[in-house]
Amino acid sequence: MDVRIGIQHSPRELGFETSQSAAEVEQAVAAALAGQSPVLKLSDDKGTVYVVPAAALAYVEIGSEESRRVGFVA
Secondary structure (H helix, E strand, O other): OEEEEEEOOOOOEEEEEOOOOHHHHHHHHHHHHOOOOOEEEEEOOOOOEEEEEHHHEEEEEEOOOOOOOOOOOO
């Protein structure tokens, strides 16, 4: 699934694909915003770990879990 994270005072967003479910990502974001965790920590499909301070989060966009189609549709 695609995840895009906007960071305050940064012109670029952080985008990656993760194997985590939408519920897991949403739970991690909610915990960071509620103050239960000082950082939002997510990992992508390749094993890279992204750590963003909760205070710097502008937005988090969680994409759909379905895979992309390749080819032409008639």
